[in-house]
Structure formats: structure tokens, C-alpha cells
Amino acid sequence: MHFDVVSLFPDMVFGAAGYGVTGKAIEKGLVGLSVWNPRDYAHDRHKTVDDRPYGGGPGMVMKYQPLLDAVNDAKRSLPADDAKVVYLSPQGRLITQPLLQEASLSRRLILVAGRYEGVDERFIESVCDDEWSLGDYVISGGELAALIVIDAISRLIPGVLGDEESAKQDSHADGLLDCPHYTRPERGELGDVPEVLLGGNHAAIRRWRMKQALGRTWLRRPDLLEKLKLTAEQDALLKEFRNEVV
Ligand SMILES: CC(C)(C)c1cccc(C(=O)NCC2(NC(=O)c3cccc4nocc34)CCCC2)c1
Numbered sequence: 001m002h003f004d005v006v007s008l009f010p011d012m013v014f015g016a017a018g019y020g021v022t023g024k025a026i027e028k029g030l031v032g033l034s035v036w037n038p039r040d041y042a043h044d045r046h047k048t049v050d051d052r053p054y055g056g057g058p059g060m061v062m063k064y065q066p067l068l069d070a071v072n073d074a075k076r077s078l079p080a081d082d083a084k085v086v087y088l089s090p091q092g093r094l095i096t097q098p099l100l101q102e103a104s105l106s107r108r109l110i111l112v113a114g115r116y117e118g119v120d121e122r123f124i125e126s127v128c129d130d131e132w133s134l135g136d137y138v139i140s141g142g143e144l145a146a147l148i149v150i151d152a153i154s155r156l157i158p159g160v161l162g163d164e165e166s167a168k169q170d171s172h173a174d175g176l177l178d179c180p181h182y183t184r185p186e187r188g189e190l191g192d193v194p195e196v197l198l199g200g201n202h203a204a205i206r207r208w209r210m211k212q213a214l215g216r217t218w219l220r221r222p223d224l225l226e227k228l229k230l231t232a233e234q235d236a237l238l239k240e241f242r243n244e245v246v
Pocket residue numbers: 088089090091114115116117118119132133134135136137138139140141142145
């Protein structure tokens with residue numbers, strides 16, 4: 001997978017993506033990352049990437065020419081392939097795990113991050129194949145959304161997560177919230193670790209963890225639970241949890 005990000009803040013994108021799982025994936029060559037700065041494609045004296053909005057109103061709008069030239073350079077930079085151009089925007093489709101799973105099948109994603117009040121609509125209509133949104137909050141630019149897309153998709157690419165982590169990834173894929181996690185000390189000023197985790201009864205530990213994950217999902221995110229088809233065992237564990245809670 002190769003990510004091309006179009007952004008006015010390349011250091012922000014390279015900086016954040018350079019850490020942890022994504023940083024290692026880039027180092028190992030499992031993931032490629034290029035950032036294209038529209039300001040490099042603004043050829044007037046002041047390197048103008050934004051301008052006042054037609055129709056008046058506050059703020060500035062990103063001009064389409066520098067964005068278009070940056071995207072075209074990105075397209076020219078790697079063998080012509082299924083490069084999908086995505087504009088990260090509040091008007092986009094909600095970014096969900098299924099959307100990212102689907103996107104991870106592409107070899108290439110060109111992610112365009114807006115700033116100011118947004119970009120000239122003609123760029124979105126003529127150049128972008130899709131619009132994706134992080135969710136409904138006012139943020140200052142699309143870079144954080146691009147970084148989340150890069151992180152979440154990178155984790156889905158074979159070889160990026162170690163075996164242990166990818167097993168955990170599979171557990172996350174069951175659509176439930178995480179169970180509680182504990183590590184040393186066993187006992188301390190913040191309380192004790194649940195006994196079941198201290199013994200070696202792996203069946204009981206697996207059962208306890210599943211019950212906690214089900215119970216927490218039921219309590220905190222019933223909307224997630226509604227989407228799931230629980231196994232008979234999961235049903236029984238959730239019933240047990242609910243009887244203990246009420
Ligand atoms: C949704 C709602 C809160 C009602 C709203 C309505 C109108 C504007 C804004 C807003 O935040 N505009 C500012 C910008 N926002 C985003 O780019 C952006 C915002 C949210 C999720 C995203 N996912 O990717 C990029 C995203 C647009 C141009 C530069 C930053 C937000």
C-alpha cells in the first residue's frame with residue numbers, strides 16, 4: 001500500500017506517521033508514504049494556495065489549481081495503478097472499520113487534507129473519487145483524518161503487525177469493546193488484580209475476558225452490540241454479566 005497525502009503541513013504527516021506501527025511499516029517497506037504540498041505548486045510570487053470565497057463570507061478557500069497539480073504529480077510518481085483520490089471532509093462518508101477494510105485492498109490511496117474553510121468545490125467534483133469524514137466535530141484540517149486512515153489501514157496489511165498483535169487485531173475484529181487489562185503489581189494502592197487472571201486457568205481467563213468485553217459493550221455501546229450475532233456461549237456470558245450487575 002502506498003499513501004500519497006496532499007497537505008500544507010508535510011512535517012505534521014511525516015512526523016506522526018513516523019512513530020510506532022506505521023513508522024516500522026514504512027521502514028520495512030510494507031507501506032509507502034509520500035506527501036505533496038500544494039504550496040509547491042503555487043507559482044505566483046506569493047505562492048498563493050488560498051483565496052477569498054466568491055459570494056463573500058469569513059475565511060479563505062483553497063484554490064483548486066495547486067491541489068490539482070499536486071494530485072497529478074502524485075499520480076505520475078508511481079506506476080499508473082488504481083490510485084483512488086479521497087478528500088477528507090466533514091461532508092464525507094463516515095470512516096468505519098469496514099470502509100477501511102475495503103480501502104486496504106487498493107494498492108494506492110491519495111488522501112487530500114483540506115485547511116481554511118475547505119477547498120474549491122470544482123476540485124472535489126472533478127478530481128476526488130470519494131469523500132470520507134472522521135465524524136461530526138469541528139477540526140482545523142484533514143491531516144488528522146488522513147493519519148487515522150494511514151494508521152488503521154496499515155494495521156490491516158499482512159506483516160505490519162507482529163503475530164501476537166495481529167491475533168489481538170483479530171480479537172478487536174469481533175466488534176466488541178476491549179476487556180480490562182492489568183499488569184504488575186498484583187496488589188497496590190489502586191486495588192488488586194482480579195483473581196482469575198492470576199491463576200493459570202486459561203479457559204476461565206478466556207471466559208472472564210469475553211464476559212467483560214460483552215458486558216462493557218452492553219453497558220457503554222449497546223449500538224455495537226445490536227450489530228453483532230452472538231454465539232450461544234456469548235449470549236450466556238452476557239446474561240450472567242447482566243444478572244450480576246442489576
Ligand atoms: C461536521 C461538522 C462539525 C458539522 C462541521 C461542519 C462544517 C465544517 C466543519 C469543519 O470542521 N470544517 C473545518 C475543516 N474540517 C475538516 O476537514 C473535517 C471536519 C470533521 C471531520 C473530518 N474528517 O476529515 C476531515 C474533517 C474543513 C476544512 C478544513 C478543516 C465541521
